[in-house]
Amino acid sequence: MTVPALRAVDLTKRYGHLTALDTLNLDVPAGEVFGFLGPNGAGKSTTIRLLLGLARPTAGRAEVFGVDAADVASAHQRLAYVPADVALWPQLTGAEILHLQARTGPGTDLAYREELVDRFALDPSKPARTYSTGNRQKVALIAAFATRAPLLVLDEPTSGLDPLMEREFRTAVRQARDRGQTVFLSSHQLAEVEAVCDRVAILRAGRLVDVSTIEDLRGLHRSDVTITYAGMAPDLSGIPGVEAIESAGERRLRFTLTGEPAPALRALAAVEVTALTMREPSLEEIFLDYYGTEATR
Amino acid sequence: MSLGTLPAPANSQLASAPAPGRAVTWLAIRQIRRGGLLVAGLSAGMTALVAATYAQVMADPAAAGSLQALAGNPAIRTLFGAPVGLDTAGGFTVWRVGTVIAILLGVWSILATTRITRGEEDAGRWDLLLSGRLRAPAVLLRHLAPVMAVAAATATAVTAVLLLSGTAPTGAVLHGAGIGLLGMFSVAVAALTAQVFPARSPATGTAVAVLCLGLLARMIGDGVTALGWLHWLSPFGLLSLSGPYVHNRVLPLLLLAAATALITVLTLTAARRRDVHDGLIPAAAGRRPRTRLLASVETFAVRRVTRPLTGWMIGIGAYYLLIGLTAVSVTDFLRDNPALAGDASQAGFEGLGSIAGFTATLFAILAMPVGGFVTARMTAFLADETDRRLTQLTSQPITRIRLIGAEIAVTAVAAAVLVTGAGLATWLGITAIGGELAVDAALSGTWNVLPIVLLSLGTAVFAIGWTPRWTGLLGGLPTTGGFLLLVIADSVAAPDWVRDISPFAHLAPVPLTEASMTASSVMLAVATVLTIVGVAGYRRRDLRS
Ligand SMILES: Nc1ncnc2c1ncn2[C@@H]1O[C@H](COP(=O)(O)OP(=O)(O)OP(=O)(O)O)[C@@H](O)[C@H]1O
Ligand SMILES: [Mg+2]
Numbered sequence: 001m002t003v004p005a006l007r008a009v010d011l012t013k014r015y016g017h018l019t020a021l022d023t024l025n026l027d028v029p030a031g032e033v034f035g036f037l038g039p040n041g042a043g044k045s046t047t048i049r050l051l052l053g054l055a056r057p058t059a060g061r062a063e064v065f066g067v068d069a070a071d072v073a074s075a076h077q078r079l080a081y082v083p084a085d086v087a088l089w090p091q092l093t094g095a096e097i098l099h100l101q102a103r104t105g106p107g108t109d110l111a112y113r114e115e116l117v118d119r120f121a122l123d124p125s126k127p128a129r130t131y132s133t134g135n136r137q138k139v140a141l142i143a144a145f146a147t148r149a150p151l152l153v154l155d156e157p158t159s160g161l162d163p164l165m166e167r168e169f170r171t172a173v174r175q176a177r178d179r180g181q182t183v184f185l186s187s188h189q190l191a192e193v194e195a196v197c198d199r200v201a202i203l204r205a206g207r208l209v210d211v212s213t214i215e216d217l218r219g220l221h222r223s224d225v226t227i228t229y230a231g232m233a234p235d236l237s238g239i240p241g242v243e244a245i246e247s248a249g250e251r252r253l254r255f256t257l258t259g260e261p262a263p264a265l266r267a268l269a270a271v272e273v274t275a276l277t278m279r280e281p282s283l284e285e286i287f288l289d290y291y292g293t294e295a296t297r
Numbered sequence: 298m299s300l301g302t303l304p305a306p307a308n309s310q311l312a313s314a315p316a317p318g319r320a321v322t323w324l325a326i327r328q329i330r331r332g333g334l335l336v337a338g339l340s341a342g343m344t345a346l347v348a349a350t351y352a353q354v355m356a357d358p359a360a361a362g363s364l365q366a367l368a369g370n371p372a373i374r375t376l377f378g379a380p381v382g383l384d385t386a387g388g389f390t391v392w393r394v395g396t397v398i399a400i401l402l403g404v405w406s407i408l409a410t411t412r413i414t415r416g417e418e419d420a421g422r423w424d425l426l427l428s429g430r431l432r433a434p435a436v437l438l439r440h441l442a443p444v445m446a447v448a449a450a451t452a453t454a455v456t457a458v459l460l461l462s463g464t465a466p467t468g469a470v471l472h473g474a475g476i477g478l479l480g481m482f483s484v485a486v487a488a489l490t491a492q493v494f495p496a497r498s499p500a501t502g503t504a505v506a507v508l509c510l511g512l513l514a515r516m517i518g519d520g521v522t523a524l525g526w527l528h529w530l531s532p533f534g535l536l537s538l539s540g541p542y543v544h545n546r547v548l549p550l551l552l553l554a555a556a557t558a559l560i561t562v563l564t565l566t567a568a569r570r571r572d573v574h575d576g577l578i579p580a581a582a583g584r585r586p587r588t589r590l591l592a593s594v595e596t597f598a599v600r601r602v603t604r605p606l607t608g609w610m611i612g613i614g615a616y617y618l619l620i621g622l623t624a625v626s627v628t629d630f631l632r633d634n635p636a637l638a639g640d641a642s643q644a645g646f647e648g649l650g651s652i653a654g655f656t657a658t659l660f661a662i663l664a665m666p667v668g669g670f671v672t673a674r675m676t677a678f679l680a681d682e683t684d685r686r687l688t689q690l691t692s693q694p695i696t697r698i699r700l701i702g703a704e705i706a707v708t709a710v711a712a713a714v715l716v717t718g719a720g721l722a723t724w725l726g727i728t729a730i731g732g733e734l735a736v737d738a739a740l741s742g743t744w745n746v747l748p749i750v751l752l753s754l755g756t757a758v759f760a761i762g763w764t765p766r767w768t769g770l771l772g773g774l775p776t777t778g779g780f781l782l783l784v785i786a787d788s789v790a791a792p793d794w795v796r797d798i799s800p801f802a803h804l805a806p807v808p809l810t811e812a813s814m815t816a817s818s819v820m821l822a823v824a825t826v827l828t829i830v831g832v833a834g835y836r837r838r839d840l841r842s
Contacts, residue, residue, distance in 0.1 A: 054691055055839040073696045081692035087685040090419065090496065095586035097689070103592045104693045125583035129419065129496060129574075140689075 003066040005030040005151045005182035006051060010060035013046050020046040022206040023060065028184055030065075030150065033177050035197035036186040039291045043206040044186040045084055048155050051184075052081055064151065077106045079151040080144035084159075084186075086136040094124035094131070094139050101143040113146035119168050133160035145172045151182045158189060170196050190283040202290055209290055214283070221281050221289065222256040227268065228275040229253070235270075239263050317430050318439060324426075325440040328413045333447035336405045339781075340398045340476070341454035346785060347393045348462035351386040379519050382543035387464030391472050391541050399476050399536060400512070402451055403483040407504040409444050410487035416497045418574060420684060427573055434565040437488065441561070444484045452477025468542030471550065475536040478553045482532050483508060485560035492567035495576035502608055508532075509612060516619065532556075594695055598707040602674065606711045609670045610718050613663070617719040620659050621726015624734075628655050652734050656723055656742055657806035664746040664801070667715045668753035668776025674708045675757035676769050683765075685842040697836050705758060705828065712750050716743040738808035745807040748820035749776060749800045755827030762834025765841060775800055 006028040013021040021043040028034045038044050049055040051062045053069040053076075062069035065078050088097055098117075102108035117124055120138045128136065137160045144152055158169050166189075173183055173196045187193050193200060194214055201211040210217070222243070227234070229251055236242050241259045248254040257264055257278075268276075281289075378396050382388025414437060417423050426436050456473030460466060487504040494500040511531040518527035518534055528534030529552075538549040571577055590600035631650050678701070681687045690700060720736075720743035727734045757772030764771070779799040786796040796802050803816035 049839075052692055054688070054842070056837060072691075073694050073699075076692060076694035079692075081688075083685065083688050083692070085685060087688070089686055089689075092591075093584060093586055096588060096591055099586060099588045100591045100597060101689060101693070104594060104597075104690060104695060106694055123583065125585070127584075 002030060004028055004063075005032075005065060006034075006184060007063040007066075008047070008051070008060065009063075011047070011050055011057055011062055012059040013043075013050055013055065014058045019206050021050065024203075024208055026201060026208060026211065028182065030182050031177070031180055032198045033173060033183040033185065033196050035193040035200035036184060036203065037188075037190075037193060037200055037287065038203035042203040044203055045155055046206075047203070048081075048153055048184075048186060051153065052076075052079075078149055079153055080105065080147040080149040081153045082137070082140045082144045082155060082157045084155040086133075086140045088128035088131065088136055088139060090129035091127060093127050094122060094135075097128060097139055098124065098143055098146075102146070105143070105147055106149045108143075108146045109148055110146075113142060116142045116145055116172065119172075120165060134162065134165065137161060138165065141169065141172070145176060150180070151184065152176060153184045155186045156188065157185070158187070158192060166192065190287060194283050202287075204290060217283075217286055218280055221286050222258045223281065224254065224279040225257050225264075226252060226254045226277045227273050230272045230274050232271050234268050234273075236264065236267055239267050318435065321426060321431060321436055322439045322443065325413055326443045328417075329409045329443055329447065332405060332409060333444075333450070336402055337447060337451040337454050340402060340451045341458050343394045343398060344390060344455050345458045345462065346789075348386050348390045348459065348464065351389050355389075378515075379537055381540060385464065385468075385542050386462060387459060387468045387472070387542040390459065390462075390464070391468075395472065395476070395536070395541075396512075396533065398451075398455065399479045399533060400508075402448060402476060402480040403508050403532075404505065406444055406448060406480045406483040407487040407501060407508065409447075410441065410484050411491050411497050411501045411504065413440050413444070414488060415491035415494070415500045419497055423573060432569075433573070434568045437568045438565060441484055441488050441564075445481045448477045448480025448484065451480060465542055467545050471539055471545055471547070472541035475539050475541065475550055475553075478550055478557060479532050479536060482553060482557045482560070485557045485564060488564045489560055489567065492564055492571060493577045495574070495578065498604075505608075505612075509615075513615070520623075594690060594700055595703045595707070597690075598703040601677075602707050602711050605670075605674065605677075606714065609666070610715060613666050613715055614718050614722040617659075617663075617722040618726045620656070621723040621728075621732075622730055624652050624655055624723075624727050625730050625732040628652050631655075651809070652727065652732055653738065653809045654806065656727075656734065656739065657809040660719075660723075660742040660746060660807070661801060661804055662780075663716060663719050663743055664749040664753075664776045664804075665780055667712050667719075667746065667750045668773065670715060671708050671712050671750060671754040672757050672769060672772030672776075674711070675704070675754065675761060675772055678704045679761055679765055679768050679841075683841045687840070688842055691840060698832060701758070701761070701832055701835050705754065705832075709751065709754060712754070713744075713747065716747055716750070719743045734808070741812065742808045745805065745812045745817070748817045748824065749779070749804065751824040752776075752800055752820050752827075755824035755831070758831035759827040759834070760831070762831035762836075762838065 004027040006026070008024045008026045011021060011024040011026075012019070024047060036044055036047070046055065050057050051064065051069055053062075053072045056070070064075040067075045067078070069075055092100070098113065102110070102113070120142055122135060122138045122142065124139075128139070131139070137157060141154075141157055144154070158166050161169060170192065173185070176183055177196075183196075185193070185197065197214065199211065199213050200217070202209045226248055233251075233253065236245055236253075236255060240263050241257055241261070242264050243256050243258070245253065245255040378392060380392045383392060423436070427433055431439075452473040454473075455476055456469050459469035459472065483504070486507050487500065490500040490503040490507075491497075494503065511533050514527045514531035515533040515537060518525050518531070519537070528538050529549075532553055535549040535553045538544075539546050567577055590596040628651055678687075687700075691697070717740065720740040723743070724734055724736045724739035727739075752775040753772055756774055757768055760768040760771040779801050783796060783799040783801045785791070786799070800820055803813065803820070805811065805813040805816065
């Protein structure tokens with residue numbers, strides 16, 4: 001069996017009384033684009049800082065391709081990182097920062113870096129103090145995507161990018177995956193996660209709530225079903241997975257369906273259904289389900 | 298930290314408080330109050346100490362007369378200011394510590410002002426303030442007022458101490474007012490340079506340079522009678538023109554007040570005319586990459602130290618060149634007035650009769666600026682961590698030992714460069730004027746303070762590893778703290794063991810005598826242990842970003 005790109009074993013971080021991360025167990029297989037989601041203060045950045053050895057775990061351990069995260073000289077040979085809040089050396093220009101990163105980093109594809117500078121429309125001759133938030137983020141993104149490190153760890157990398165650059169970002173993530181790089185992406189942009197991620201983990205209040213593919217997440221969730229019927233109304237009471245049945249007008253019925261649809265379909269087959277619409281929940285709705293129930297910290 | 302006891306952070310107050318201005322003032326006060334209290338306390342303490350020792354120094358009836366003779370020597374005037382009015386406790390105090398306090402307050406005012414104005418703006422924290430109801434000049438003014446208030450508080454404290462010591466009220470008020478005005482002048486100058494330059498370090502550097510030039514102008518004006526008019530161009534010169542306890546002139550202080558007001562108005566006008574994050578001098582639009590020294594952590598540490606090292610070297614070098622140039626004149630004068638040499642030693646300057654003794658005394662002081670330099674460098678390294686710039690390097694395959702090790706090594710080498718430069722400057726000055734001091738004697742004298750400097754570096758590293766918040770204070774402890782402890786212990790005749798805590802108590806007066814191998818080795822050993830323990834702490838703690 002191949003080693004996972006990232007592994008957390010009982011990973012825990014406490015700040016005084018606050019448990020920022022509570023016994024996280026997580027494997028991210030190599031080659032995957034992995035989304036990491038959760039409300040503000042859920043512990044996403046804390047997890048990433050533990051995975052990078054920037055903070056020390058209170059308990060448990062983290063591994064990067066089988067190497068202990070605390071051994072940064074070896075673990076960081078295999079990864080590149082874009083922090084949530086990029087701060088650059090103000091006196092260096094973008095080009096100088098990219099140069100420093102390339103010379104101290106795990107190896108950079110210089111031709112691809114030039115291409116990325118073009119695609120992200122960055123002017124690298126400017127001193128970093130004159131860069132806007134988005135431009136600072138671009139410098140960090142270009143430096144990370146240009147490395148040949150097998151793992152990219154990105155913490156909310158697109159919060160300052162405009163839609164055009166967001167598109168370039170998604171392209172770059174896909175190209176990274178095509179090259180076989182693993183991407184660990186923490187994000188609040190659900191559309192972005194939906195577009196690029198193979199699997200997602202959901203963190204709430206320091207605890208892992210769920211890990212699954214986006215399709216499975218959908219499947220686990222309620223769909224809105226509306227039917228129009230002729231003749232007798234169907235009897236849906238007591239059917240497993242069917243809830244919130246209500247009339248939606250003359251000979252129309254609306255209800256929500258969770259899980260396997262077969263029992264509900266059998267019940268509907270008993271009457272004459274003339275129309276049926278099913279709406280999958282948006283990712284937003286799924287997350288509101290996850291996030292909303294417990295107040296964030 | 299003391300901030301823990303405070304009400305909610307200022308930006309949350311901003312949102313709801315009816316008076317946004319007051320919240321901004323409060324925010325500014327919180328950023329400077331600790332240092333402000335320290336500066337005011339130190340100023341009052343030093344004044345009280347010297348005023349109290351006056352009676353002791355003057356116990357010998359012949360002393361008053363011979364100290365008066367100091368006034369005739371241009372070199373003494375150049376280095377320590379014109380010794381006028383030494384026949385009163387007030388006049389003596391003004392001469393002994395007046396300039397030191399003025400420099401302390403001036404430098405602190407500049408650092409505090411650029412830190413809470415340009416520094417905060419650089420870090421992006423003013424975007425929030427300036428998006429509120431207050432306009433830029435109002436926000437700026439509300440940041441300048443608290444720093445100026447610290448100057449006023451220092452002035453009040455110094456005056457109160459002098460009054461309580463029983464000195465003449467006019468002199469006490471005038472001296473206090475002069476020091477306070479110099480502080481306010483420094484605030485105004487720093488605020489102006491913070492508008493002119495789009496970054497904190499050139500703003501600080503220029504303001505410090507203005508202050509240094511003022512000091513230099515006063516020194517030259519004191520030393521060369523024909524250039525006495527230079528006093529009118531220098532804030533320090535204006536203070537000495539006011540002549541507390543002797544001439545008691547108000548006009549020079551009014552002039553300083555007027556200059557301060559004018560610069561403040563200019564500053565506020567400039568603040569109105571420029572954009573946030575910009576200066577009147579625009580940031581360089583773009584340039585070709587200069588990739589020299591960007592190949593590794595080690596070379597990058599060298600690149601970051603070069604500019605500050607140059608600035609410190611110019612300042613320290615100029616001072617020691619001046620000492621070299623005046624050494625022959627001072628020592629000749631003191632040799633011809635043996636009674637005076639004795640008094641001078643009581644007044645805190647020992648062995649001034651020979652060039653070797655004179656330079657040895659002044660080389661000991663070198664530990665303070667160089668200790669300040671290493672502390673400033675380690676504080677800057679910590680700021681790179683807290684401001685998250687260092688994340689770019691900590692996320693690379695670079696161990697923390699290598700990261701901080703490079704910084705420590707480069708800082709130690711830079712400190713060695715500074716003491717070497719100071720030794721060479723002294724030697725150059727003495728040789729140029731025809732005096733006798735071998736270059737290796739000068740160098741062994743300045744290198745002799747390196748163990749104390751490394752002790753400072755060691756405590757700073759220890760603090761970074763275990764109590765990052767106290768890095769600045771702990772780093773300055775062996776040098777500035779040690780020196781003050783020695784002076785205070787000597788002044789109040791404290792028991793020997795108190796005096797012996799200070800590293801300066803063990804510093805041999807090189808080149809007057811041989812260096813003490815034991816003392817140097819012990820200090821180096823302690824410095825090494827502190828460094829190792831500090832690095833170990835830095836390795837295992839969370840990064841603060
Ligand atoms: N150095 C620290 N000291 C104390 N508490 C901390 C520290 N760092 C993080 N926390 C706390 O840990 C919790 C998790 O924070 P974290 O930054 O990981 O959240 P996040 O999921 O990244 O949130 P966001 O989406 O807002 O970035 C928060 O409650 C935060 O206040
Ligand atoms: Mg975060």
